[in-house]
Amino acid sequence: MSKAIEDQSIKKNKIKILEDELHSEHIRKEAHLTVGHFFELLEDHFATRKTIEFYAVQLDTTSNKLNKLIKSYFGFSATELIKIRLLIAIKKDLATTETSINMLAKKYLFSSASAFNRIFTLYTGMAPTRFRALAYNINLIK
Known part of the structure; x- marks a missing residue:
């Protein structure tokens, strides 16, 4: 009788392990889908939706979970x-248009041209006009 109980226990453990593996695989597939959907949303909305909250709501998750998931794949958070x-x-x-800084600020929904300048300079280390001039000079050399 104890051999039958032991066999039954082994079968239950094996079933539990298989269920856990299937669940883990399902979680991985869902994560891949979420990452893919994030990038689709990002391509469609990056110019007008700059906060992680928008993307998290669209993906039915939290900002924190989305940032962690994206960071685990790419080493950068979704916000970054x-x-x-x-x-x-x-x-x-x-680099490729002559659109004014003012119009670009409006296109990308910055509160003002000065806010656009400030953010661009913060992240690139140079003013947009300087970047444009350098890009123009590089294009002349080609």
Whole structure:
């Protein structure tokens, strides 16, 4: 009788291990989907939605969980990736268009051109006009 009970216990443990593995796999797949959806949302909204809260609500999670998940994949938090994506677009506009700083500030929903200048300078180490001039000079050399 004890052998039958022991076998039953072993079977239950194996089933529990399999269930745990399936659950872990499900969690990993959900994480991959969440990361993918985050990047889709980011591409669609980075210019107008600059806070992590918007993305977290859209993904039915918390800001903290989203930041941790994204950081575990990329080494940057979701908040940092939002800023990086925005800066890439701004740099592209500065380098490839003659759109005024004032218009770019409006396009990217900054409260003013001075706020745009301040944030751009903070993250890049140079004023937008300086960046544009350097980009223009590089393009002349090509």
